[in-house]
Amino acid sequence: MFSLILIAVMSVIVFALLLNGLSLLRGPDLADRLLALDTMYINSIALLLVYGIYVSTQLYFEAALLIAMLGFVSTVAVCKFMLRGDIIE
Template sequence: MTLLDLAIGAALAMLSLALLLNLWRALRGPDLPDRILALDTLYTNSIALLVLLGIQFHNMLYFASALLLALLGFITTAALSRHLLRGKLIE
């Protein structure tokens, strides 16, 4: 086992804990902006998790999935924020 494997394992464990904490904040957030921020952070941590898995397994499919999740996360956060501010998505 190399040092890189140990570092990736530790990073995966920490990111898994961060994902659980983000999920808890998204479910129990005191109000809607906190939940939207928790979902955005959940997307970001999921992207980092996919990139780490791509490095560990030497598979490019994880990187493509991370890119797709980044696009979906950005669009979802922008749509939810616009809905929160204006009350409607399409003018």
């Protein structure tokens, strides 16, 4: 029963990723596309965590942590580029 719930949760997260991909392609502005990309990496973290629970291994948790760190740094870099036009001062 628990595995069926995890599969259902993974399918909902994949559907959310597809909707975020559509928003990423359709977004009229760079800020909208950045927000869709941020939501995509958060959903991919959630998908990795749920899949890690499903297969009972800790490898996916470490991958999710790595994606979280890289996603934060890339978001800060793109926001700084959007505000100032340059990343390094």
